[in-house]
Amino acid sequence: MSVIVTHHLTKVFPGGVRAVDGIDFEVNAGEIFGFLGPNGAGKTTTIKMLNTLIEPTSGTAVVAGFDICKNPAEVRKRIGYVAQDVGVDERATGRENLTLYGHFYRLDSKTIKKRVKEIFELVDLAGYEDKIVSTYSGGMRKRLDIAMGLIHRPEVIFLDEPTAGLDPQTRVRIWDYIRNLAKAMGVTIFLTTHYMEEADHLADRIAIIDLGKIITMGTPDELKQSISGDVVTLSLLTAEDDDHNELMRRTESALSAEPFVIGTQAVGDKLAVYVDNGESAVPSIMRLLAGQGIEVETISMARPSLDDVFLKYTGRTIRAEEGTATTFAQIRRKRIRRQQ
């Protein structure tokens, strides 16, 4: 059974930007569906349409059995929305935050009280119910944020970039909570992310979206298997007075010219080289670089990851765009906090 079905869902913003360009997909009951794409790909716009926060320009979707255009009120009763920004009231306690939402979903006070207890245990915040949220850590706030989307036991919960801006340790813990939710509550989860590992770890199925269009869809394994070939990762030996960047550039241009190389990509201070056949490519690369006077320090070969899947389908790397967005969001959040 499908919990979400979209029909050519499209959003064109004033000025003609086609943020979401006629997408079709289905999300099955009980699954974790990952919507993976770089910033500006149309993920948040899609989630906002499915949440009835903005209306599609054309096309529509059925969420939890109701059409988002014709029956937004019924949709809202059956969904939970956890936005990218932690939408909790920092000047209220956890219980107050959750109770207000319980009232919004027309639960009676007794039920709210019971569910608050349950949910705080589920997201491991028991004991913090009556503490003011501004004393919570970032990870605790995110957990409360997720909890607020669960108080009415929705059929589907939307998580927009659930771990953006969190440190790696907290991120892994949030993943655990999300996986627990899916299991404990049987809730369908629609999540957007621009972190490959997140989609890989959490999602049963993934749709890769770029420039408003779904490029490919499948289980993480299916997607990885869709790329033929291997990825060879090498690091270069740099003499002290050598310019490392310059050397990387030279290496990249030398390799790109070879017919057996599909593409190259700098990953930190290493270089990933995509090739048809890793076993024969390694000696060729070594020979070629030796001829150019470039010394290789380490070399390894692996099957492609989701990063490589993304690179193949979009011609770009998702990582390049990661840093700036997070930083801006953090600056803004800090600024807001300072003013309180």
Next chain:
Amino acid sequence: MNLVADTWFQIQRHIRTQFRMPVWIFVNLFQPIVWLVLFTQVFKSLSDMPGLGGTSYLQFFAPGVVVMTVMFGSAWAGMGMLHDIDMGILSKMLATPATRGSIIMSRVIASMVMLIVQALIIFTIAVIMGVDLATGVPGVLLTILLVSMLGLGFAAFSNGLALLLRREEPLIGVITFATLPIMFLSSTMMPADLLPGWLDTVRHFNPVDYAVVGVRGLVMDGYIWSDLWRSLVVLFGWAALGTAFGTMMFRAKAE
């Protein structure tokens, strides 16, 4: 029914929030007291001027302080809405079945409740300082009605502007830019007889002036029903206008 319930639960949230900021409470209670004491000292010699008819400046100015407090307080009401927009609280709420109208209504009403308490405190202090209330307690109740309408209009406009402008800097700019002239383009500080002709004309387009005239009449002269009715009608109109603007912006801009 849902609208009333949702509004009620959110009013609780807004008022609770304000009471958790002791500094805010302190400043808001003491500011009008400072005005009462300071301004009456600065303008003490005005008591001798003809427009005041021999009454003390305090007696003349106290109604103005009530109106000013309400106007300034409610003009900043939009900052709370902006906070909710910035923190993602608003969009999260909009994805719930919460009634749309309750989100803006609860903010406006919560501002009103706080301002009514302030107005009552100012009256109490003014009486202690020697102000003679010509109409007594019923007059104070009528005053509350008048300034509530004034404040409701300003609070709704302010919330609407917050939704329209979406950022602190322009909102702060607009509020600062608008409030002082609005106050001075009225008979809040000066008796109408002493204002230059053009200003005496302009003040008739200023809701603040209608509030001041109404409240001052009640404090100084008793029930002058012709003035009171005019003030009530104009201020109801102002409140309706503000609410219409606020609601329109909410529908258009609260994504």
